[in-house]
Amino acid sequence: MAILEIKNLHKSFGKTEVLKGVDLSLEKGEVLAIIGSSGGGKTTLLRCINYLELAEEGTIEVKGELIYDGEKSITDEEIRKNRLHFGMVFQQFNLFPQYTVKENITLAPKLLKKYPDAEIDSTADELIAKVGLSDKADNYPWQLSGGQQQRVAIARAMAMEPDILCFDEPTSALDPELTGEVLRVIKSLKSKDNTMVIVTHEMGFAKEVADKIVFIDNGKVEAAGSPAEIFDNPKSERLKSFLAAMLKA
Amino acid sequence: MFQQVMMELTTGSVKTLEIFFLTLIGSLPLGLLISFGTMSRFLPLKGLMKTIVWIVRGTPLMLQLIIIYYGPGLILGANIWGMGSEGRFIAVLVAFIINYACYFSEIYRGGIESIPQGQYEAGEVLGLSKRQVFFKIVLLQVVKRILPPMSNEFINLVKDTSLARIIAVYELIWAGQVFIKSDGLIWPLFMTGAYYLIFSGLLTIAFAKLEKKLSYFK
Numbered sequence: 001m002a003i004l005e006i007k008n009l010h011k012s013f014g015k016t017e018v019l020k021g022v023d024l025s026l027e028k029g030e031v032l033a034i035i036g037s038s039g040g041g042k043t044t045l046l047r048c049i050n051y052l053e054l055a056e057e058g059t060i061e062v063k064g065e066l067i068y069d070g071e072k073s074i075t076d077e078e079i080r081k082n083r084l085h086f087g088m089v090f091q092q093f094n095l096f097p098q099y100t101v102k103e104n105i106t107l108a109p110k111l112l113k114k115y116p117d118a119e120i121d122s123t124a125d126e127l128i129a130k131v132g133l134s135d136k137a138d139n140y141p142w143q144l145s146g147g148q149q150q151r152v153a154i155a156r157a158m159a160m161e162p163d164i165l166c167f168d169e170p171t172s173a174l175d176p177e178l179t180g181e182v183l184r185v186i187k188s189l190k191s192k193d194n195t196m197v198i199v200t201h202e203m204g205f206a207k208e209v210a211d212k213i214v215f216i217d218n219g220k221v222e223a224a225g226s227p228a229e230i231f232d233n234p235k236s237e238r239l240k241s242f243l244a245a246m247l248k249a
Numbered sequence: 250m251f252q253q254v255m256m257e258l259t260t261g262s263v264k265t266l267e268i269f270f271l272t273l274i275g276s277l278p279l280g281l282l283i284s285f286g287t288m289s290r291f292l293p294l295k296g297l298m299k300t301i302v303w304i305v306r307g308t309p310l311m312l313q314l315i316i317i318y319y320g321p322g323l324i325l326g327a328n329i330w331g332m333g334s335e336g337r338f339i340a341v342l343v344a345f346i347i348n349y350a351c352y353f354s355e356i357y358r359g360g361i362e363s364i365p366q367g368q369y370e371a372g373e374v375l376g377l378s379k380r381q382v383f384f385k386i387v388l389l390q391v392v393k394r395i396l397p398p399m400s401n402e403f404i405n406l407v408k409d410t411s412l413a414r415i416i417a418v419y420e421l422i423w424a425g426q427v428f429i430k431s432d433g434l435i436w437p438l439f440m441t442g443a444y445y446l447i448f449s450g451l452l453t454i455a456f457a458k459l460e461k462k463l464s465y466f467k
């Protein structure tokens with residue numbers, strides 16, 4: 001059974017239709033890379049999955065459970081509960097500046113009383129070690145580089161043990177020399193338990209890490225398939241020209 | 250004579266301090282509520298709150314004091330403030346609290362709206378409620394940003410307390426001015442000036458300390 005099943009998602013901002021019926025399906029442990037040109041709807045798709053935007057039409061299922069239906073209204077309470085299926089890593093990190101690295105990670109689990117505090121603390125230590133920042137646990141975000149901040153953001157999202165971890169262009173706000181460390185951390189998370197959806201412009205990374213690639217163009221899934229199918233044997237003309245443009249850049 | 254002056258000034262300054270602190274206790278939280286009102290998506294509430302803020306900020310505090318104190322008696326035919334100096338003092342507090350809450354509300358609004366949307370979103374995707382996001386994530390960042398304008402308002406309030414005498418609430422300047430009439434002395438009035446300076450000096454130091462305390466994050 002698919003861990004994530006999205007059907008016919010539509011989203012408009014005013015008169016502009018950004019998502020024009022997107023379908024997606026993902027199995028547990030898979031890594032999905034979403035590629036496409038800016039303004040094509042990639043980020044909006046991710047934001048709809050995380051309830052940061054509400055789609056007007058379409059459904060989202062997680063592990064067979066219907067958690068969103070554009071036809072029906074949804075309460076704030078349901079949103080809060082359902083979005084815990086997902087973790088989100090933002091382009092701009094969005095760490096909480098007044099909290100240390102460790103506090104950033106433990107804040108939500110403690111407020112939501114997920115586990116006893118001691119357990120949350122020790123899990124946080126493990127996560128911090130996993131993203132390679134054990135020596136920075138008590139530092140504040142402004143004392144970290146962008147790459148380090150993004151690694152904290154990843155640990156923070158993982159602390160809530162989401163079923164699916166979403167990344168919205170996780171390296172786009174970083175200096176080129178800092179993207180590697182973040183991509184390495186994401187790559188290290190790949191396992192049979194971690195399901196990830198990554199919106200990215202890093203084609204090499206997508207090719208290497210993703211099990212599945214979706215090319216979104218003009219609000220629709222223009223092409224989908226394995227990295228080999230997408231990169232080595234693109235069928236869609238739009239995809240071909242997109243890849244050509246990316247290679248040139 | 251000096252002793253007598255000091256006695257009077259101390260009595261007056263106690264009243265001034267009472268007005269200052271009680272006004273803050275009332276207006277700091279009330280201002281937050283008003284700022285939520287002015288940012289509300291419920292347009293009638295937003296309109297109402299913006300109108301109130303406009304009226305309160307757009308008219309002199311002195312006028313508000315007079316209307317709030319005499320208004321109910323003249324319009325309703327009943328003095329809702331109670332008799333004597335106690336009643337006048339309550340009227341002063343009500344006028345000051347409303348006035349300062351409106352100023353604070355705009356400072357809060359500026360602070361709250363300056364926090365990037367990403368902070369709210371990051372909190373919400375972690376499953377926090379809007380209330381938790383505001384109190385645990387946004388508020389301290391707002392406090393840090395609004396300290397400089399707040400210190401302005403606090404110092405203004407120190408000086409505005411002198412308006413209380415308009416409805417015969419005995420405060421510091423009044424205490425000093427008494428000696429002009431009774432003894433032809435001007436120096437007690439200079440002394441009151443010193444009181445204000447010392448008090449606003451202490452506030453300036455306190456705010457600087459607070460800013461320093463919050464400088465651990467950016």
